Amino acid sequence: MRSTRTVLAAAAAAALALSLPAAASAASAPPPPQEWSTQLGAPFSIALDGTRVYVADGATGTIGQLQPDGQIAPVVEGIPGLTGLAIRGASMAWGSSVEDGSTEPPVILESGLNIRGPKGTTVYADLHAYEVANNPDAASTYGITDPNPCVVEATGGAPLSYTGLVDAHAYNVASWKGEWLVADAGANTVMRVTDSGRISTLAVLPPVPVTLTAETAGMLGLPACAAGDTYYVEPVPTGITVGSGNTIYVTTLPGFPGESASQGALWQVDASSGTVTQLVSGLSGPTSAAVKGKDVYVAELFGAGVTKVTDGAASPYAALNGALSVAVASNGTVWAATMDLTGGPGTIVSIAKGKVHVNGNIVR
Template structure:
């Protein structure tokens, strides 16, 4: 996968707009959407610790804590390529990557998980090195694996498919059974990381089949007769969250042409490495959060925050440019937006009744 910043910069600009969540059932009090901050750049992740709200802003490389007046108090600054953030008790973990900006698209040179323990010591788990040594999705085949003969003739026998490449990009993070899980958007895998920094592969997400159109074939440099062929796209894991009983949910935002065809999906991942698709047709899912039977998904290019219950997706909050979501134990949903045209992003809460924010800083 291309780096997050390159991917977002290449996407169509999304005009920022806020509106109330989906209408409540008759007799129910509708939830209230409250904007807390409009001074964020790229709020890729939200982490909650009780009523403390933390935000990872990839634009500034800052992990901050929301204050009751809407200010974001910086806790850790200067993190290159900051993306995902997770809290477990007195421990914190965040994903980061370092790009070579001289290439187009930029190449990720370093990617890993930073784990800060209760005493403040930070351990770095090098996911890039693990990818180089193991390449978990090497067994996946992407591209056209069974091309139309005319495509083979038109391309002169050039390769039309490829296997998993060496490409690490740690994106979102979740706490799981005393360890950490990382959705690696480059490796197309879910990584398992211990507090001591040991890395292993929990699951590899499967390729996503997309039927080519004449337009998408042309954009891939293929002849028009490729229309109708199946192109297997890299799945690109983005969001990751853990529900009751340790159940793992992952969102995928497939690369082109899947990113333009609403081929995003929500999956349940098993400890045996299995991946079961729960719902598809999502548009740019980048983050997920779970409470009980409900999984909330932030759709960057879609309807905003979507609620998935029992395999059925329904609108929860119309929030253009939704890039991250989290849900508190009391049911309050927090979401952040990103304006791809360069304007400010926002942080909002969606809840019934007054929302309280803990101002006490935990550095």
């Protein structure tokens, strides 16, 4: 899995050509979003603590707290490759990664989960080191496993498939049963991390089958006769959230050629066995998820904005271009943040039937 920024940039051109689906009917439509702030660049994650609203801005490496006047007050600054953020009581955890910017695409050299306890002490769980030692998706095979003979002939017998590479990239984070879960977009794995920094594998997401077209085959450097072959794409876990009964939900944004098409999905994870079950497919760039009761809200960066999934059925919830992250409060207020793929400012909005209160008091 390439870096988050590389993936977003690679898919942006195709994504901007996509149109939003028809809005929900007036009878079922939620209230219009209320914009709170335009002071964000890449708001990869939103975390809620009561009426306190925190946002992880990967563009500035800052965890900030939304103020009632729309300002974003910095809480933690200078975080390289900041992505996911989660809060549990007086503890906070966030993902960070260090890239080698001299390569194209950039190579991630370090990636981990930072866990700040109630007394302010931070523990670093080194996900990259764990990936090097264990490579949980080593048994997964990606690429073309059963190619058309003409493809084999045209490529001179060059390998057309590969197994899981050593690649860690902490993306989103969730609190779960007194521990932390990390959707690792590089390792294609959900990691389980204790407060002391001990890491284990909870689940490995499966390869995603994509039928090649002549165009996507060409972009992969394959002959036109590869059209119709099945290419098994890396799943790339992005969003992760925990619902009632400690039920775990994960979104995937598959790598190319799945990243520029509607190949994203929502999965449910069985924590006892590591088995994953697909609940919804056909999502366009799902990058974040949040759950309230039976409803799972998914931020689709390239598609419908925020989509609501209930009992396996997906429906448009809020049309937001560039929806990058989503969270839902205990009272049902939905928060979402957007990223402008053309380089403009990102936003944070709330969706609620009544007045929304924001607690700006900062607890460090």
